[in-house]
Amino acid sequence: MNLRDLRYLLAVAEHGHFGRAARACGISQPTLSVQIRKLEELLGVALFERTSKTVVPTSSCERLVGHARAAVAEAEAIFAVARDLRDPLAGRFRLGIIPTLAPHLLPLIFAPLRQALPALDLEPWEDQTVALLERLRAHELDAALLATEMDGPDLASQPLFAEPFLAALPPEHPLAGRDVVAEVELARDILVLADGHCLREQALAACGYNGAFGGALRAASLATLLNMVAAGYGTTLIPGLAAGAAQDAGIVLRPLAARAGRTVRIAWRAHFPRRAAVQAVGEVIATRLRGFAAAGTV
């Protein structure tokens, strides 16, 4: 049985006339007669009582048309919903963002995203890199903003913008008097984030650490780390977009001699069908952050 057959059935039931029903269906009258006859044979039920004058639905037919109407309506609904879903730049878009980036980047890109992609329903999800990749692979995210290289056979990514690091110093720190701070000078009393934050390893690497890091203090969040630096526990490297928050915390920021930094990338599943949405979101973000690395300010 076919949805087409059900449409034919409904047309004949409605018009009570094969010729008119056929015209309404856009087919010839013999075709309609044959199809209705076949449907009757398939169901084993007489659907219409035919006279040369009238075509009247049988009581059996009346018991069936309700279901036929419902089936056709559901099929129409599929088309209607699909029409709404057709635009890859519309609908829910679940975007993972690492914690050291989210609170500072999101305020910058919400407005441009809403303007450029008004139909896109952005759902940010903040978590650490490993968790984001896991959710991405599990189809629980559509894309993720990361600061690590990570392409594999199943995932793809694309750089969006470079984010330089800055030396974060307590006001009373000896280095605070400098215009520029060399990365290795921070190594002595550097504070870092807890395990799992990509910024932790990147900051240590920038300062010249190769092996294990012996420092005991490990901040669970960038905000805590900033508070600790402000309180004089040590120094650290912060991502450039966090500059505002750091200054609010009373921290002295200095550019780095070797211009250490990280690259923020957008990542997605290689087979993700809404590549266009990923592309569009990435472009909005890259455009918004254009020139940030050079100017050091947004």
Add this chain to the structure above:
Amino acid sequence: MNLRDLRYLLAVAEHGHFGRAARACGISQPTLSVQIRKLEELLGVALFERTSKTVVPTSSCERLVGHARAAVAEAEAIFAVARDLRDPLAGRFRLGIIPTLAPHLLPLIFAPLRQALPALDLEPWEDQTVALLERLRAHELDAALLATEMDGPDLASQPLFAEPFLAALPPEHPLAGRDVVAEVELARDILVLADGHCLREQALAACGYNGAFGGALRAASLATLLNMVAAGYGTTLIPGLAAGAAQDAGIVLRPLAARAGRTVRIAWRAHFPRRAAVQAVGEVIATRLRGFAAAGTV
């Protein structure tokens, strides 16, 4: 779009695997791949994210499967309902019956009908001949029990049994002493039913009336007519099946010399598709009334 396509969609969504879904649908894997691809192109929506390892429904797909499931379910319901309707000897059967027959015949045939046709849901409808024929032609009845000849191009009928008339007399009536009464002897003080009852004309014809009948008293129902006879207002002819009711009313019944009577027929639309049900009902009735005309009793 086809119901088949929706079934395929549901199968792939459920199994997450083209090969297994194809096996579940009873088709080959390439066929399923092609059909799903076509559905995606038709809807303009990516339904699945394919990897060599996994097949995951997109969020669009998840928005659609509900409707797909509903459409398929309604189609299944059509088959299920049709299966119940397939038996022409099952389901509602609206049977019209004339008023001079209904109260006396129905008690006799209910039990045999229920026994012979347990799935048939009999709905009796009592009205006069003309009204019954109108409802029959309007498809508001499936068949009718009448006492008149009435075949036309659109209607067909078949005799079920002969019902002899009886002379109905007040106990004190001069004819009450006879064993047999001649029809014409009733003409002098006969009482008849109101216009519209076929029994009215048949009774008058049996008594030899050809033209207009001048009698002023016209009973609206057979019960009233019997009461009037019992009260001594006159005589009448009653159908044989009403004998019990007449005797209960205190009326004397006598056979008629010329054996006047009527033939009860079942009538249906010539194109009515459930001829088998009509036939079966007719046979049950005819069987139950076999020998009634001869024996004069049921």
Add this chain to the structure above:
DNA sequence: TGACGCGATAGACACCGTCTATGATGACAG
């Protein structure tokens, strides 16, 4: 690195939905 599993692609085939032409039947008017 070779074997295996999975989905995509290609080409052949058969079914069936569609058409036009025509038949059968009943209604209606002259």
Add this chain to the structure above:
DNA sequence: CTGTCATCATAGACGGTGTCTATCGCGTCA
């Protein structure tokens, strides 16, 4: 009562498409 009209049914031809088998491309795993 007979020709005409309208209606649905039937017949035969045609084209689209759903299906198959065979094969490819790709990724995984031992």
